[in-house]
Amino acid sequence: MRCIADSALTPSPSPTLPAPAPPVPLRGFQLRDVPHVAAIVTEALHENYDPSLYVSLSDAWPDGFLIATESLGQPIGFLLGVSQIEGEGRVLMFAVDREHRRGGVGTALMDEFLRRARDRGLRRATLEVRVGNATAIRFYTRYGFSVIDLLRGYYSDGENGYQMARDLP
Numbered sequence: 696m697r698c699i700a701d702s703a704l705t706p707s708p709s710p711t712l713p714a715p716a717p718p719v720p721l722r723g724f725q726l727r728d729v730p731h732v733a734a735i736v737t738e739a740l741h742e743n744y745d746p747s748l749y750v751s752l753s754d755a756w757p758d759g760f761l762i763a764t765e766s767l768g769q770p771i772g773f774l775l776g777v778s779q780i781e782g783e784g785r786v787l788m789f790a791v792d793r794e795h796r797r798g799g800v801g802t803a804l805m806d807e808f809l810r811r812a813r814d815r816g817l818r819r820a821t822l823e824v825r826v827g828n829a830t831a832i833r834f835y836t837r838y839g840f841s842v843i844d845l846l847r848g849y850y851s852d853g854e855n856g857y858q859m860a861r862d863l864p
């Protein structure tokens with residue numbers, strides 16, 4: 696008969712742990728990124744903006760516009776943050792190319808954005824998200840964002856939005 700101690704002493708085959716994911720390369724926005732960022736925005740956010748928008752928002756807070764790249768430097772995701780209210784950073788656009796999602800790219804972008812926001816002395820971060828975007832809401836909730844307002848008909852197709860916010864301790 697085997698007792699519990701016996702089974703505890705029996706060496707079990709060691710599970711094969713997945714190799715740690717390599718760090719996601721991040722850099723600042725560059726003019727040549729515009730077509731890539733615009734393509735991600737069209738696919739992921741279903742919006743089309745004048746290219747000059749990216750440039751002018753980048754000029755306002757260059758460190759708030761982060762680009763995640765694959766190994767050759769091509770953008771695979773981005774986070775565009777602005778700071779239009781004293782002490783507050785706002786995630787204006789945030790998206791990762793569909794093929795590269797669920798691999799930690801969004802996490803790398805958000806971690807770095809929050810670090811830069813704190814470095815700038817910002818005390819609060821806000822964002823807006825479609826009420827039906829469960830994936831993004833779950834992601835933001837994991838980051839400590841919570842819903843502070845319902846924005847009726849906020850999006851161009853009439854969908855409601857949530858405003859979410861968190862403190863930056």
Ligand SMILES: CC(C)(COP(=O)(O)OP(=O)(O)OC[C@H]1O[C@@H](n2cnc3c(N)ncnc32)[C@H](O)[C@@H]1OP(=O)(O)O)[C@@H](O)C(=O)NCCC(=O)NCCS
Binds near residue numbers: 740789833
């Ligand atoms: C929201 C978004 C930016 C997240 O980007 P992402 O690169 O997929 O983010 P991550 O990979 O870091 O994390 C996503 C999830 O995958 C999980 N994950 C990360 N690496 C993983 C891996 N190797 N294997 C399995 N799951 C993984 C994370 O834990 C996270 O879980 P969660 O769903 O509980 O939050 C992305 O889904 C996106 O671009 N969506 C479309 C655009 C959009 O909705 N933007 C927000 C508008 S407000």
